[in-house]
Amino acid sequence: MCWMCEAYGEEGKRWYLNPKNHSRQLYTIKRGRKESAYGTDPETLAGLEQRKVTAAKWEDPENFPQLLKEYNEKPREGGCQVLPLREAIQVAEMAYPIASMMCICRKMMRADEETNPDEYTCTGLGVGMFKWERWPERYRGGVNIMSAEDAKEWLTKMDKKGFVHMIMTFGGSYVGGLCNCDYPDCAQIRTRLDYGLEPALMKGHHFAKVDYDLCNGCGICVQRCQFGAIKFEVTTDRTNIDAFRCFGCGLCETACPRQAITLVERETVPALKEEW
Amino acid sequence: MVEAVAYSFELNPEMLDLLNKEFDVKKLAVRFGEAIKGKTSEEIETIGREFFTDYGTEWIRRTLQLGEEYPDRTYEMIKMSIDKTGGYYRFALLPQRFIEIAYLATQEFPSLPIVENNSHALVYKLVDCALYKSLKEVCGENVAAQLPCRHSCLTALKVLHQDLEIDAITGMDAEMPKDGFCQFFARSV
Numbered sequence: 001m002c003w004m005c006e007a008y009g010e011e012g013k014r015w016y017l018n019p020k021n022h023s024r025q026l027y028t029i030k031r032g033r034k035e036s037a038y039g040t041d042p043e044t045l046a047g048l049e050q051r052k053v054t055a056a057k058w059e060d061p062e063n064f065p066q067l068l069k070e071y072n073e074k075p076r077e078g079g080c081q082v083l084p085l086r087e088a089i090q091v092a093e094m095a096y097p098i099a100s101m102m103c104i105c106r107k108m109m110r111a112d113e114e115t116n117p118d119e120y121t122c123t124g125l126g127v128g129m130f131k132w133e134r135w136p137e138r139y140r141g142g143v144n145i146m147s148a149e150d151a152k153e154w155l156t157k158m159d160k161k162g163f164v165h166m167i168m169t170f171g172g173s174y175v176g177g178l179c180n181c182d183y184p185d186c187a188q189i190r191t192r193l194d195y196g197l198e199p200a201l202m203k204g205h206h207f208a209k210v211d212y213d214l215c216n217g218c219g220i221c222v223q224r225c226q227f228g229a230i231k232f233e234v235t236t237d238r239t240n241i242d243a244f245r246c247f248g249c250g251l252c253e254t255a256c257p258r259q260a261i262t263l264v265e266r267e268t269v270p271a272l273k274e275e276w
Numbered sequence: 277m278v279e280a281v282a283y284s285f286e287l288n289p290e291m292l293d294l295l296n297k298e299f300d301v302k303k304l305a306v307r308f309g310e311a312i313k314g315k316t317s318e319e320i321e322t323i324g325r326e327f328f329t330d331y332g333t334e335w336i337r338r339t340l341q342l343g344e345e346y347p348d349r350t351y352e353m354i355k356m357s358i359d360k361t362g363g364y365y366r367f368a369l370l371p372q373r374f375i376e377i378a379y380l381a382t383q384e385f386p387s388l389p390i391v392e393n394n395s396h397a398l399v400y401k402l403v404d405c406a407l408y409k410s411l412k413e414v415c416g417e418n419v420a421a422q423l424p425c426r427h428s429c430l431t432a433l434k435v436l437h438q439d440l441e442i443d444a445i446t447g448m449d450a451e452m453p454k455d456g457f458c459q460f461f462a463r464s465v
Contacts, residue, residue, distance in 0.1 A: 019392045019394060019397075020391060020392060022393075022394065023390045023391060023392045023393045023394070023399075024390055024393070025376060025387040025388050025389070025390045026350055026354075026369075026372060026373055026376055027286060027287050027350070027373075027376050027377075027380060027387065028286075028386050028387040029286075029287065029292070029380050029386045029387070030286075030386065093394070093395075094394050095394075096365075096368075096369070096393055096394045096395070097357055097365055097369075127350075130285075130350050130353035130354060130357070131285045131349070131350060131353070133283055133349065134283075134285065145356075145357040145360055145361065145365075146361065147361040147362065147364035147365075148364065148395065150361070
């Protein structure tokens, strides 16, 4: 079972479809509470830990495999997971509030800054969106608060563009972000694919499957896959999906003009049910 | 040159102090203790209903008044979001803000545990309630177990939605003596 659903799901619900994980107070009174020291919040600590391992790939290649193994086996708290459009749309119903904003990964990877709502690709979720002015450098251009209906439309637009949807918490069960990203811009996808850090990005609850009778070998899905899981097979003149490499984002499914691709629940297949 | 604005996203401490002094739960428990001296369990229920309904109404109406008089940047952002989305965030964020003020001013916990907040429901719980504790100390375990104070929370939630002109069904689905916490809900109609 997906460890996040086990930890944060309820009554068999996926963790990110549990309304409790989208709910939080607006205010906290700091009555004589000590302010936490800079850099001791769970998100920063996880980032520093991650950086130690990724840096080792180049600076300490001999020890990298061991460090990676230890990192992947550590108990986790919070995380990031791929999800298909149809579930991202369900999230839009319970995320409160939901806002589009600039993608920090793209700014870091390409020095490309999305400066207004027409360019935004990232989605922030939760009451923190009302307090974005506390971090003006992170939220340059501000955030664009949307209603659930507007958010659904916007997520569909992101899907059409070819962005993978990923949902994340920042250290606990409270859902804080719903990214729309691609390789190599996305820090999460890169950390998982290029370095093998599994907690950086978990595979989704599905994998894609092709119906060879319906597939006409147009190859549109091949271009859409950000995980290198789809290849075009010349001899059969059809697309082939490697279920072990598939992250279940469903970008291939939503683009297939012949509805030849379907998403199958990962946990229904014994060989895949522990592949996260 | 644009000048930097120092926003405060937190609740105004002066407002919290004012509410705390006016709606001190310890004094309330003492007043209730005096009102029920020598009364039977049934009489206590009747007195409790009236006593705490009045208190709940006054408490939330004063919270509404002071909450408007002492805005903060979080509230301004909520109002802007409501306007921008044609009212989508009105329920549950508007009542949520005032409920949080009401409890944070009169209770000792640093934040109100919100179980659910979205356009369908506002659900919150009280795990460690100062009023319930005071009732136990002043009036005894048996009186506290009758949970007369529930009328103040239930009334506050109902009046709040009425005064904000938000259609919602309000109620409670967990009680401190039985469940170890009180849980209240408002569901949009």
